[in-house]
Every structure is written in structure tokens, then in C-alpha cells.
Amino acid sequence: xxxxxLGLDTGSISTKGVIIDGDNKIVASEYVWTEGNPCGAVKQVxxxxxxxxxxxxxxxxxxATGSARRLIGxxxxxxxxxxxxxxxxxxxxxxxxxVRTIFEIGGQDSKIIIIENGxxxxxxxxxxxxxxxxxxxxxxxxxxxxxxxxxxxxxxxSKNPTKIAxxxxxxxxxxxxxxAQIGHKKEDIIAGLCMAVAINYLNNVxxxxxxxxxxxFQGGVSKNEGVIRAFEEITQERILVDPNSHxxxxxxxxxxxxxxxxxxxxxxxxxxxxxxxTVGRECGRCPNNCEIICFYRDGILIDAWGNRxxxxxxxxxxxxxxx
Amino acid sequence: MVETRVFSxxxxxxxxxxxxxxxxxxxxxxxxxxxxxxxxxxxxLGSKYSPDFxxxxxxxxxxxxIEALEAGANVLIQSGGGCRxxxxxxxxxxxLRDLGYKFDFIRLFAKDMNARTLYRTARRFGTRLGIFGxxxxxxxxxxxxxxxxxxxxxxxxxxxxxxxxxxxxxLHKSFLKSLGGVDNFRQLNAVxxxxxxxxxxxxxxxxxxxxxxxxxxxxxxxxxxxxxxxIEKELAKNKIQISRFITVTFxxxxxxxxxxxxxxxxxxxxxYDLGADGTDSVERSRALxxxxxxxxxxIKPFGCIPEINAMPVLQKISRDFRIPILYFSFDSQTSEVxxxxxxxxxxxxxxxxxxVRT
Numbered sequence: 001x002x003x004x005x006l007g008l009d010t011g012s013i014s015t016k017g018v019i020i021d022g023d024n025k026i027v028a029s030e031y032v033w034t035e036g037n038p039c040g041a042v043k044q045v046x047x048x049x050x051x052x053x054x055x056x057x058x059x060x061x062x063x064a065t066g067s068a069r070r071l072i073g074x075x076x077x078x079x080x081x082x083x084x085x086x087x088x089x090x091x092x093x094x095x096x097x098x099v100r101t102i103f104e105i106g107g108q109d110s111k112i113i114i115i116e117n118g119x120x121x122x123x124x125x126x127x128x129x130x131x132x133x134x135x136x137x138x139x140x141x142x143x144x145x146x147x148x149x150x151x152x153x154x155x156x157x158s159k160n161p162t163k164i165a166x167x168x169x170x171x172x173x174x175x176x177x178x179x180a181q182i183g184h185k186k187e188d189i190i191a192g193l194c195m196a197v198a199i200n201y202l203n204n205v206x207x208x209x210x211x212x213x214x215x216x217f218q219g220g221v222s223k224n225e226g227v228i229r230a231f232e233e234i235t236q237e238r239i240l241v242d243p244n245s246h247x248x249x250x251x252x253x254x255x256x257x258x259x260x261x262x263x264x265x266x267x268x269x270x271x272x273x274x275x276x277x278t279v280g281r282e283c284g285r286c287p288n289n290c291e292i293i294c295f296y297r298d299g300i301l302i303d304a305w306g307n308r309x310x311x312x313x314x315x316x317x318x319x320x321x322x323x
Numbered sequence: 324m325v326e327t328r329v330f331s332x333x334x335x336x337x338x339x340x341x342x343x344x345x346x347x348x349x350x351x352x353x354x355x356x357x358x359x360x361x362x363x364x365x366x367x368l369g370s371k372y373s374p375d376f377x378x379x380x381x382x383x384x385x386x387x388x389i390e391a392l393e394a395g396a397n398v399l400i401q402s403g404g405g406c407r408x409x410x411x412x413x414x415x416x417x418x419l420r421d422l423g424y425k426f427d428f429i430r431l432f433a434k435d436m437n438a439r440t441l442y443r444t445a446r447r448f449g450t451r452l453g454i455f456g457x458x459x460x461x462x463x464x465x466x467x468x469x470x471x472x473x474x475x476x477x478x479x480x481x482x483x484x485x486x487x488x489x490x491x492x493x494l495h496k497s498f499l500k501s502l503g504g505v506d507n508f509r510q511l512n513a514v515x516x517x518x519x520x521x522x523x524x525x526x527x528x529x530x531x532x533x534x535x536x537x538x539x540x541x542x543x544x545x546x547x548x549x550x551x552x553x554i555e556k557e558l559a560k561n562k563i564q565i566s567r568f569i570t571v572t573f574x575x576x577x578x579x580x581x582x583x584x585x586x587x588x589x590x591x592x593x594x595y596d597l598g599a600d601g602t603d604s605v606e607r608s609r610a611l612x613x614x615x616x617x618x619x620x621x622i623k624p625f626g627c628i629p630e631i632n633a634m635p636v637l638q639k640i641s642r643d644f645r646i647p648i649l650y651f652s653f654d655s656q657t658s659e660v661x662x663x664x665x666x667x668x669x670x671x672x673x674x675x676x677x678x679v680r681t
Contacts, residue, residue: 067660085668118680120672122647125665208638286360308553 002027004057006267007254008045008076008276009087009247010038013107013134014220016250017045019057020145024094024255028052029247038068039075044270046076050269059267063087063257065249067108069307073274074295074303076267080257084249088121089113091252092216095242100212103223103239104248107134114212124205134220140176140193144186148178151190158191165196172196184198194226198234202258213237218245274298283312324652328427328449330367333384334361336491336546338571340503341471342400345464348506349450349457358391361549367391370655372418378624379654380543385415392424398448400429403620406599406629431573463511463573467502468527470515472572474498477522479567483559484533486526494521529564532681534673537611538567539604540622541630542655545569551622551653558620561670566616568607569600578603592636601629605636612644617673619646625654647672 004027009016011034018029030045030052032226063080064073065087073081092102093115102113110133114122126133141148155161162184165175179189202211215237221227222245230238244251275298283290291312292306304314329351330346332339339357346355359365361383369386388399399419401412412430419426441461442454450457472645475495482491498518505511536558544550545567558565578585586596589606596602608619621637623630634650641648650671651662 042578043646067664083671085663085664086671121676122641123668123672124650125661125668182504208635208641211644253630284360287359287364289364 001058002056003060004053005254005258006046006049006062006076007087007250007252008042008062008064008066008072008078009065009084009249009253010034010042010066010072010076011084011107011249012067012109014246015045015066016246016247017042017049018247018250018254019049019053019059020251020254020258021057022258024251024258026244026247026251027057029244029250031246032236034068038071038277039276042072042075045271047272050272059269060259061257061268063253063255063260064304065253070305071278071293071295076271077298078257079260080253082253082256085111085113085123085125086120086250087249087256088218089115089248089252090255091248092218092242093118094251094255095244095248096214096216096240096276098241099214099216101209101215102224103201103206103215103217104219104221105133105197105227109133109203110205110219110221112201112209112211114209122209124207124209126205136172137193137221137224138199140173143173143176144180144190146190149223152194152223152225152227154187155191155194155224156229158185158187160188161195162188162194163191164189164192191226194224195233197221197227198230202234211235214240216240216242216245218242218248220246222246248261277311280306283307285311326397328398329356329396330354330398330400330448331356331388331391331394332400333387334547335543335571336548337471337475337499338468338546340499341464341467344503344505345460348460348463349445349452350448352451353375353449356391356394356396356642358387358396359394361387361547363670366655371566372422374414376626377629378412379550380408380541380547380624381411381415382655383543383547385418388415388419389422389424392419392426398426398427398429400431402431402433404433404599406627408599428580433579463505463508466508466577467505467511468571470511471499471502472570474515474518474522474572476567477519479555479559479565481525481527481529481564482521483562483564484527484529486528490525491522494518494525498522499543532677534561534670534677535616536563536565536620536673537607537616538565538620538622539569539607539611540600540620540651541624541627542569542574542600544622544624546571550624551651552657552659553663554620554622554651554666557663557666558670561667561674563670563673566611569603592640597629597632599629601633603681604630604633605640608637608640608648609644612640612646616646616668617677619648620669621648623648623652625652625657627652647676 004019007018015034016031019027021027028049030048031043034041044157061079062076064078065082065084069081104111111125138148141151162179165171190272217239222241228239277296279294283292290307292312295303307313332342343355343357365386368389369382373382373385403409403412416428438458442457445457478491485491501514555565585602585606592605637648
């Protein structure tokens with residue numbers, strides 16, 4: 001039986017899972033929609049990874065990343081729980097050791113990672129605004145009545161992209177409606193949107209960053225040819241997009257888990273059959289009223305978080321008895 | 324008969340200990356109320372009655388005032404400074420009056436503060452001390468601030484490396500308690516010497532070339548840990564030495580003297596003053612970069628103009644000195660998870676950079 005390492009990347013929109021072998025090669029991968037249910041999505045990913053490897057791989061270590069990393073880490077008993085910036089950098093470096101700049105646009109956030117000699121030297125992440133992320137593109141696709149998967153192809157057919165005000169999602173949307181109503185062609189508007197995403201990204205997260213080739217573009221939006229072309233036009237550089245560009249976070253955290261070595265215990269795929277439940281409750285021990293999330297496995301409390309002080313630390317204090 | 328006055332003031336960091344001590348001594352026949360510690364409720368109350376786009380310290384201050392008034396305060400004290408902070412007092416007073424509270428309001432502006440004006444104000448609010456008495460306790464308070472800042476700077480640099488978890492925090496709490504009970508300079512010096520020795524004797528396991536991070540930015544969000552999601556604590560958890568120059572000592576005693584020098588020290592990065600603390604942020608960042616710090620974190624409330632002015636210059640410093648700078652904007656709606664993710668990634672990055680260099 002071969003040894004493998006599992007990486008799970010649970011994002012706001014989609015959940016990605018990969019199993020790698022000892023040489024950091026992807027053995028199996030899966031991609032599903034999170035749909036607001038990270039535990040369910042992870043179970044689905046694990047189940048399908050189990051089927052694809054036909055029980056021939058023994059998972060030695062598990063890593064979790066993405067915005068639900070804490071929850072999923074507790075659920076699968078991960079050996080490594082890492083933020084998505086580090087995970088993406090490690091994953092991409094394993095495929096493109098020469099990379100200098102990583103553009104990453106996901107469902108709810110976007111980031112830029114600057115790398116020198118294989119080391120992350122600078123990064124930025126969008127802060128207050130979601131303009132120019134995947135969820136913005138998919139909601140606009142729905143408005144225009146097309147599948148977001150065809151977005152890129154349609155954008156490439158445009159010869160004269162419409163200029164769309166991209167500063168903010170709300171402005172972009174009202175500008176888009178306006179442009180459609182005064183008669184701009186659909187493909188021009190779509191190409192304009194792709195351009196707007198790229199411009200907004202570079203003006204926002206990319207501001208003041210030293211962008212050098214080779215540039216790798218990843219995250220869900222990297223599947224959109226229109227945005228790739230827009231980036232190439234603006235930066236005047238070739239933009240590299242890996243066929244597995246959506247899996248880089250999962251790959252990165254799997255590598256981190258492999259480096260960690262794991263506890264020697266093998267990971268059980270039967271986790272899919274276990275009931276997990278989260279219960280949110282207000283602490284109530286001071287006016288701060290922290291929202292504490294209690295995480296139960298088959299009805300037994302296994303972890304809790306969200307407290308800001310020791311009063312709400314229900315995993316260690318006597319308060320545990322009341323829950 | 325005059326009713327008992329109950330004095331109160333907004334929170335910032337641990338300075339409430341000093342302010343409480345000073346007011347208690349000056350107004351012996353009246354009461355001093357430290358407002359309830361800042362919680363989410365403070366911010367919710369403050370946000371509810373503040374203009375939406377005002378910077379977040381305004382909301383915290385207003386929340387403190389409301390909670391203090393609810394607890395029985397009837398004399399509120401507010402200061403003011405070089406940016407929007409200069410308007411805080413006027414607007415907060417008006418908002419609170421519109422809400423129907425009855426209180427007296429004392430405004431203290433650094434530019435017209437001297438022994439005589441302070442004494443007059445104290446006299447008006449019922450001190451029984453003479454001008455020398457009032458001045459004595461004001462000077463005692465300034466010395467307390469100095470001593471407190473010295474101790475807290477030591478804590479910041481070492482707490483991440485403590486051998487016994489929580490030992491620094493416990494000693495810090497007892498230090499603040501002793502500091503609050505000080506009545507004169509002799510006691511203050513004794514407390515300071517005693518605790519400096521105690522802190523120095525706490526075991527730390529600090530490597531020679533540990534990670535060093537400097538914090539720069541706007542004063543309130545730097546000094547009030549609740550407003551920056553306990554960023555110093557989070558950094559300390561990652562075994563990082565933290566340096567911060569903006570303290571009350573700096574703002575009250577060093578900055579007025581240093582002002583022209585700070586602009587000069589910023590060198591080719593600045594020609595004109597950026598207003599409020601913007602110039603300090605630039606000059607400090609440059610100094611930190613020159614001293615070989617591993618990273619800088621720049622903090623500001625959302626919409627803080629002086630700090631926004633400083634940011635493009637900081638980006639240039641970051642490129643010139645190849646030092647990573649992480650920027651945070653705090654507002655009443657900031658997501659805590661987002662802050663933690665960015666901070667965690669920043670610490671990872673600093674660690675990886677360091678490993679390669681050594």
C-alpha cells in the first residue's frame with residue numbers, strides 16, 4: 001500500500017481536496033461547491049477521494065487550509081492547519097520553482113504573493129471590498145443570463161471591450177446595467193467586466209507591489225480566459241495558469257502536512273459516516289458576549305473557539321460542565 | 324450644597340490607572356469613576372450614536388462616555404489633537420447632550436495646557452488644593468506615565484519568550500494595581516524599582532536573533548488593544564519581539580520637542596509634515612528598517628487621513644529597504660478572522676525569510 005498525504009482547502013465558494021504521494025505528485029483530487037456547509041463539502045470530497053484511490057493509498061498526514069481551516073482542522077484531526085497565503089505559496093512553488101509573483105483570485109478574497117528565490121517576501125490581501133472576486137463575476141454572469149463557465153470564452157470574442165467602473169462592486173453593477181441598457185453588446189460588456197476585475201485587482205491588492213515575471217495566476221477566477229487576457233494586456237507579461245490552478249492551496253497544505261510527518265496514525269476515510277455538529281452560543285460571562293462555536297463529534301464536544309478571554313475558554317475551564 | 328461630582332474619562336490602553344490616580348488626588352472630596360472596560364457593547368453603543376464615517380476611536384470614546392454616564396458619572400473629560408481628534412470633544416458633548424444626559428464637560432487641549440490653566444480648571448470643578456498641590460499631582464501623573472511606558476516596553480519585547488505562560492500578564496496586572504495606589508514620588512520610585520527587578524527576574528528564553536516587528540501608525544488603535552484585536556498578544560504568541568514607539572510618553576513629552584527633527588530624520592522620504600502621527604509613522608518605519616527589523620505593521624482606523632498620507636511613502640520604504648509591511652485598517656465592522664489570517668501569514672513569511680538568511 002502506498003503512502004499518501006491529504007490536503008483540504010475549504011474556501012467560501014468551493015472545497016478542494018488532493019491526495020499527494022511522497023514526491024508531491026497529485027494522486028487524486030476533487031472539487032465541490034461549499035454551499036455554506038463546509039463539513040458536508042469536506043465529507044463529499046473525502047468520500048470521492050477514497051473512491052478514486054480505491055483504498056490503495058494510506059493517508060499518513062492531513063493538512064487543512066482555507067477560510068474554514070479551523071473547523072475542518074478540528075473535524076479531520078489535521079496535523080497542520082495553515083493560512084491560505086502560506087499554503088498557496090508552498091503549493092505553487094512545488095510546481096513552478098521559478099515563480100516571482102502569484103496572483104490569486106478566489107471566491108471572496110484575492111491576494112498577491114511576491115516571491116524571491118523561493119521565499120515569500122511580501123504579500124497583500126484585499127481588505128474591505130469584494131469587488132473583482134469570483135463571487136462578483138458569478139453574480140454578474142447570472143444577471144446577464146449566461147453560465148459563468150462560458151464567461152471567458154465569450155469575453156475572448158469581443159473586439160471592443162466596454163469600459164466598466166470597477167472601483168466597487170455596487171458601482172460596477174450599476175454601471176454594467178447602464179451600459180447594457182444603452183446598447184452595448186453582451187460580449188463587450190463581459191470582456192469589460194474581465195478587464196475591470198484585472199484593473200481593480202492590480203490597483204487594489206497589487207498597489208505598490210513589485211510585480212515581476214514569471215507570474216502565475218490561480219484561484220477559481222484563473223479558469224476565466226477573459227481575465228487571463230486582461231492581465232496579459234495590462235502587465236505585458238505572459239501569465240502562467242496551471243491546469244490544477246484551483247488546487248494549489250490544497251496541494252500546498254498537503255506538502256506541509258507531509259513535511260510535518262504526521263502522528264504515524266493513519267487517517268480513516270470512515271470519517272464521512274461520523275456526525276459533526278456545530279452549535280453557536282453567546283458566552284454571557286461579560287458584556288462582550290463573545291459568540292462561541294462549540295464543535296461536537298457524535299454529540300461529544302471536541303473543540304470550541306471564538307472566545308476573547310479566558311472566561312469563555314470552555315475547553316479548559318470548569319465552564320465546560322455547563323455546556 | 325453642591326452635589327458630589329463623579330469624574331470620568333475615555334479608556335486608552337492601561338492609562339486609566341494613571342488618570343484615575345491623578346483625579347482622585349486632585350478632587351479628594353469628589354469621586355472618580357473608571358468607565359467599564361471596553362467590550363463589544365461599548366463599541367455598539369458608540370457606533371449607534373456616532374456619524375457612520377467617523378474614525379473608530381471616536382466611537383470607542385463615545386461608548387465609554389455613555390457607559391460612564393450610565394454608571395453615574397457627571398463630569399466627563401476629553402482631550403483633542405491634530406486631526407479629526409481635535410473635533411471629538413465638541414461633537415461628543417453635543418451628541419451626549421442631545422441624548423438627554425446631564426453632565427459637565429472638560430476639554431483639555433495640549434496647546435493651551437499649563438500650570439495656571441490646569442489649576443483654574445481644577446478650581447472650577449472643586450479642588451481644595453492650591454496651585455502647587457494640583458501641579459504636584461499632575462507632575463506625579465506624568466512621571467507615572469513614564470514609568471509605566473518603560474515597564475510596558477520591556478513587557479512587549481519579552482512577553483513572547485516567557486518560560487512560564489502567563490507570568491508576564493500576572494505580574495503586569497499586579498504592577499498596575501500597585502501603580503494605582505501610589506501617593507507620592509517616593510512610593511512611585513519604590514514601586515517602579517520593585518517591579519523592574521521582578522520583571523527582569525522573570526525567566527525568558529529569548530534567542531539572540533529573534534524575529535523583531537515594529538508597530539507604527541495611528542495612536543489610538545496602537546495603544547488600545549481592544550481596538551486592534553490584541554495584535555501585540557497575537558504577535559507575542561508567535562515568539563516575536565515587538566517594538567512600539569507611540570506611547571503617551573512620546574506624544575506628550577518627546578514629540579513636541581522632536582517635531583522638527585522627526586521631519587528631518589524622515590530625510591528624502593518627506594518634505595512636508597503629514598499631520599498628526601503620519602510623519603512619525605514614516606520616520607519610525609525608516610528607523611526600524613535601518614535597524615534591521617524583520618517587518619513592520621502599520622495600523623490605522625479606517626479613513627484616517629494622516630496615516631493614509633503616510634502609506635505611499637511606507638510602500639517606498641518597503642521597496643527600498645526590502646522590508647515587508649503589513650497594513651491594517653480597523654473599523655467597527657472589521658472581521659476578526661480576516662485580521663488573524665493576515666497576521667498568521669505575515670508571521671509565517673517573516674520566519675521563512677529569516678530561515679533563508681541565517
